[in-house]
Structure formats: C-alpha cells, structure tokens
Amino acid sequence: MIFGWVTNYMVRAGLSPVLLSILDEFSLDYSQAGLIAAAVFYSYAGMQLPAGIIGDRLGRKVTLVACSLGWGITSLLTSLANSFASLFAFRFLTGLTEGMYFSNDRSIISHYTPRDKAGLGQGFSFSGLGLGMTVGILLAGVIAEHLGWRWVFILFSIPSFLAAFLILKFIKEPERPGLGDVQSSALSTEERRPFSTIFKTRGLQIIYGAGIAAIYGQWMLGAWAPAMFKEVGVEELSLSSFFASILGLSAVSGLIVSGYLSDRLNRIGVARKTVVSAEFVLGAASLVLVGLTIALKGHYLFLIAGIFCSGFFLFGLVACVYPLVPEIAPPSLIGSTFGLGNSIHYIGGFTSPWVTGLLKDWTGSFAFGCYFAALLCIAAAFLMARFHPPGMKRTH
Numbered sequence: 001m002i003f004g005w006v007t008n009y010m011v012r013a014g015l016s017p018v019l020l021s022i023l024d025e026f027s028l029d030y031s032q033a034g035l036i037a038a039a040v041f042y043s044y045a046g047m048q049l050p051a052g053i054i055g056d057r058l059g060r061k062v063t064l065v066a067c068s069l070g071w072g073i074t075s076l077l078t079s080l081a082n083s084f085a086s087l088f089a090f091r092f093l094t095g096l097t098e099g100m101y102f103s104n105d106r107s108i109i110s111h112y113t114p115r116d117k118a119g120l121g122q123g124f125s126f127s128g129l130g131l132g133m134t135v136g137i138l139l140a141g142v143i144a145e146h147l148g149w150r151w152v153f154i155l156f157s158i159p160s161f162l163a164a165f166l167i168l169k170f171i172k173e174p175e176r177p178g179l180g181d182v183q184s185s186a187l188s189t190e191e192r193r194p195f196s197t198i199f200k201t202r203g204l205q206i207i208y209g210a211g212i213a214a215i216y217g218q219w220m221l222g223a224w225a226p227a228m229f230k231e232v233g234v235e236e237l238s239l240s241s242f243f244a245s246i247l248g249l250s251a252v253s254g255l256i257v258s259g260y261l262s263d264r265l266n267r268i269g270v271a272r273k274t275v276v277s278a279e280f281v282l283g284a285a286s287l288v289l290v291g292l293t294i295a296l297k298g299h300y301l302f303l304i305a306g307i308f309c310s311g312f313f314l315f316g317l318v319a320c321v322y323p324l325v326p327e328i329a330p331p332s333l334i335g336s337t338f339g340l341g342n343s344i345h346y347i348g349g350f351t352s353p354w355v356t357g358l359l360k361d362w363t364g365s366f367a368f369g370c371y372f373a374a375l376l377c378i379a380a381a382f383l384m385a386r387f388h389p390p391g392m393k394r395t396h
Contacts (some may be wrong), residue, residue: 004068004167007160008098010139011075011131012040015069015091015157016240017141017226018149021262026084026259028139034357036084037223039091040098041194041350045343047099052339053289056106060335061173065164070097072160079150088394103339109175110326110334116263118326119272123259123319127252130315133222134248140224140243198337203328205388206323208344213280214321216348217287217314217373221247224351225307228366232293232300236298246304258316272386276320280381282372293372314377324387348376 014039023033039154055063074094081087106122113121140152198204221228225244226237234240262275290306292298321339329337356369 001108001125001167001171002131003159004064004101004105004163005126006132007068007134007156007163008071008101009248010136010156011071011094011097011153011160013133013222014134014152015040016137016244017237018152019223020227021144021149021237022087026087028084030357031354032357033164034223034354036087036091037219038350039088039351039359040095041219041242041346041353043092043095044099044348044349045065045095045164046353047096048339048341048343048346049102049336050059050339051100052103052107052335052337054100055107056333057275059173060104060108060386061171063100063169064171065168067097067100068160070100070165071235072157073097075153075157075160079153081158081345092111092156102342103335106322106325106338106391108171108337110175116267118323119259119262119266119319120256121259122322123255123257125318126318126322130248130251130253130311132248133244133251137226137241137248138245140327141238147237149309166264168225189281195333195336197330198333201328203387204337204341206318208319208341209325210280210380210383211317211341212348213284213323213346213373213376214314214317214348215312215345216281216352216376218251218354219395220356220369220373221290221307221310224356224360224366224369228290228294228307229300230305231366232297232303234300243300243304244307245310247311250308251315254312254314254316257312259319262320272320272324276317277384278389279313279317279320280377280384282375283310283317284377284381285379286310286313287374291374294365294370295367 019033019037022028022036023030024142028036051067071094073096074090078087078090078094081090105125109121109125110118113125132354136156138157140149141223143155166232200356225247226240229240229243234243258275258279262272286306286309290303293302293306297371325341326334352369352373355372356366359369359372360366362368
C-alpha cells in the first residue's frame with residue numbers, strides 16, 4: 001500500500017519541477033500554470049465519494065488495482081500533450097484515477113490496524129505519499145534537465161504499473177460487515193444507518209472543514225516550492241528540485257512522528273483534537289517563515305527550514321485526524337466517509353495552486369500566498385477546538 005502511494009505521488013508531484021518549463025513552452029502566465037497544477041485535484045476531489053461507494057459495493061482490491069493501472073496510463077498520455085487544453089485534460093484524467101485510491105486504501109488500513117495504534121498505522125501507511133513526493137520532485141528535475149519534461153511522465157508510468165501488480169498479488173480484501181460474519185449482529189444497527197448520516201454528523205463536518213486548510217498548504221508548496229527557490233536566487237532546475245524535495249521527507253517524518261505521539265498522548269488522556277489544533281498553529285507559523293524568507297529574499301537555507309517544518313506539521317495532521325473518522329462514522333459507510341472527507345479536503349488542493357499563482361501575478365511574490373495559507377490554518381485550529389465526538393468530555 002505504501003508503494004502504491006509512492007507511485008501515485010510521483011506522477012502527481014512530478015509536474016512541480018517542470019511547471020516553469022511548461023509555462024515557457026506554452027506561453028502561460030502563473031495563474032494559468034496554477035490551473036494546470038490544479039487540474040489533477042478538480043477530478044481527484046470529485047472521485048473521492050464515488051470511489052468510496054464503489055469500494056463499499058464492489059471491493060477495495062479490484063478498485064485499487066484498476067486505479068493504479070489508470071494513473072500509469074494517464075502519465076504516458078501526459079507526455080504526449082501539445083497544448084494547454086490537452087495537458088489540462090490529461091492531468092484531469094490523472095486525477096480521476098488517483099482519486100479512487102484514498103477511500104479504499106484508508107478503509108483497508110483502518111480494518112487491519114489495531115485501534116490503540118490507529119495514529120501510527122495511518123501515519124506509517126500514508127508515508128508513501130511523502131516518499132513519492134520526494135522521489136517525484138527530485139527525479140523530475142534531473143530527468144527534465146537532461147531529457148526534457150515529457151520523459152518525466154514516460155518513466156514515472158513504469159513503477160505505477162508495478163504497483164498495480166503488487167496490489168493484485170499481495171493485498172487481501174477485508175471482510176465486509178453484515179455478510180454472515182461474527183460481527184454482523186453487532187453491526188446490524190449500523191447497517192441500517194442512512195447514507196445521509198455522513199453528511200449530518202457534526203464531528204465529521206468539522207473534520208471535513210478543517211482538512212481544507214491542511215491540503216491547501218500542502219499543495220501550495222507541492223506545486224510552487226521549486227519556483228519559490230528560484231525567487232530567492234536558486235536558478236538551476238535540478239538544484240531547486242533537490243531542495244524542494246525536502247517537502248516529501250518532512251511529510252514522511254511528520255506522518256510517523258505525529259501518529260506515534262498522538263497515540264501516546266491519547267493513552268494518557270490528551271485528546272487527539274488538541275494535538276490537531278496545535279499542529280495547525282505550528283504549521284501556520286512555519287508558512288509565515290516561508291513567506292518572510294521569500295519577501296526578504298533571505299538565504300535559501302531558511303526556505304528549506306520553513307518548507308520542512310510546514311510539511312512536517314501539515315502532513316502530520318493526517319495521522320492525527322484520520323483515526324477520529326472510524327470512531328464516529330458508520331462501519332458500513334466507512335469508505336464513503338473517507339471519500340467524502342477527502343473530496344471536501346481537496347477544495348484546498350484544487351484552489352491553492354491557482355490562487356497562489358494569481359497572487360504571484362498580482363504582487364510579484366509568492367510570499368502573500370504563504371500568508372494566506374497560514375491564515376487558513378489558524379481558522380482550522382479554532383474549528384478543531386470545537387470537535388466533540390461521542391463519548392468525549394467537552395472539558396478536554
């Protein structure tokens with residue numbers, strides 16, 4: 001499952017280092033380039049809920065195999081793009097296929113992970129996205145510099161096809177509730193819960209809203225980090241990509257460390273929502289550091305530090321938030337719940353590259369994009385402070 005995320009994010013993040021090359025080749029401005037970067041997320045967000053429903057009905061494994069094959073094919077198609085419209089279309093198709101992975105992957109992880117290690121399980125299994133972002137950004141810069149940007153997507157399709165084969169061979173389909181298993185009687189009440197429950201539950205509504213800010217910050221940096229290094233004076237593409245790839249490494253460490261700490265703190269009575277709120281505040285502070293470094297034309301080492309800390313906290317939030325979902329979502333609708341949540345979260349994903357590019361066009365700097373992302377994180381911290389799942393004392 002980790003390797004599947006690696007290939008998913010290689011194809012997704014591989015666009016970031018070559019975005020300026022595409023901007024020059026197709027004569028785009030920054031806001032148009034931001035639309036290309038966001039194209040994946042328009043369809044990615046739209047596929048989350050349908051993918052969860054498909055997995056709930058047809059099975060997780062077959063859905064995972066089909067979608068990983070799909071983004072390998074669309075990666076090849078991306079290399080053939082010859083206009084703004086065709087590139088947007090192929091990236092949009094990439095989002096459709098990648099959007100089927102999350103709902104079914106998270107459902108499998110939730111099924112097999114012991115409840116007292118839910119944070120670590122979510123964080124460790126999700127670390128593939130950080131590894132994929134690191135490898136994708138780093139290799140894309142090197143490949144593009146020597147072979148051209150199209151070869152990035154040709155070569156990145158190969159591990160995607162391998163991921164499909166490995167999932168087919170090794171992943172076991174989890175048992176579904178209510179099909180005669182020993183849990184069916186205990187879950188019979190939940191089985192009758194209407195689909196609308198996942199829209200109406202207050203705790204889920206709060207998680208849905210707060211997650212927008214985390215994804216916004218992640219993909220503001222994921223799309224524009226190499227260009228930010230150019231703004232502070234790092235001109236060589238392979239070098240700016242190398243520095244920007246620190247975002248992926250910070251995601252891996254943030255996911256694992258945050259998951260582990262949230263489990264440990266939860267055992268001694270510290271609510272997960274408290275950890276989530278704290279990470280939002282720290283993420284906001286890190287984004288301000290990135291913005292100030294860009295505005296003051298500071299040394300690129302400060303930009304590396306700011307991006308690393310931002311990634312650590314913004315991606316680490318995932319390991320703290322997702323263990324809350326199975327506690328309040330109906331078991332029979334768990335895939336749909338994860339899917340709806342990620343669909344709403346990726347409002348941040350498909351708006352941040354374009355909004356940040358637009359602010360760059362207006363102001364001449366990426367700094368204001370960072371400040372806006374920080375404000376969203378502060379708002380999310382206050383929102384999570386109002387989270388009160390069933391059985392949780394409101395004094396926590």
